Amino acid sequence: MVNTENSFLIDATFIIERTHKTYLGAPLLMVQGRDRTFTFGFARGFLRLRSMFGIRSGMLVIGKNSHLITLNSNIEDLVDFLRALDVPFLHDPHNDALQIAGSMSSAFSHIITGDRRLLQLCRDRLIIIF
Numbered sequence: 132m133v134n135t136e137n138s139f140l141i142d143a144t145f146i147i148e149r150t151h152k153t154y155l156g157a158p159l160l161m162v163q164g165r166d167r168t169f170t171f172g173f174a175r176g177f178l179r180l181r182s183m184f185g186i187r188s189g190m191l192v193i194g195k196n197s198h199l200i201t202l203n204s205n206i207e208d209l210v211d212f213l214r215a216l217d218v219p220f221l222h223d224p225h226n227d228a229l230q231i232a233g234s235m236s237s238a239f240s241h242i243i244t245g246d247r248r249l250l251q252l253c254r255d256r257l258i259i260i261f
Contacts, residue, residue: 136240138188138238138241140190140192140232140236140238141180141186141192141242141244142228142245142246143177143220144193144194144197144245144246147201147209148245149176150169169201169208170205170208173212184243191213191221192228192235193206193222193223193228194227194230195224195228196227197228228244229249236257242258242260
């Protein structure tokens with residue numbers, strides 16, 4: 132069971148990939164003349180994840196691999212959305228999420244990911260949720 136002392140590092144790649152595959156670029160939600168479908172889909176996935184694990188403290192990581200999945204404009208809209216909501220995140224388009232998570236893993240009790248490569252970061256006080 133997750134308690135309030137836990138902090139989560141969330142590799143956003145799997146949420147981005149799932150959102151991209153679900154909506155396939157269909158302009159379903161237009162706001163002020165701009166398509167916000169991708170941002171809506173990501174927010175929906177992220178909030179469900181937060182609710183499922185009771186996340187109160189954590190950080191999202193958006194790495195280079197996310198840019199390979201969807202358009203850069205989708206990532207830019209997502210970053211603007213996260214800033215507006217004041218959600219802690221790290222966006223680094225030059226480094227892979229594995230490198231970022233590896234360098235930051237000591238500050239977190241859990242890592243949530245869809246990337247099996249992050250399993251190599253397992254240790255006594257770090258739980259990898261796949």
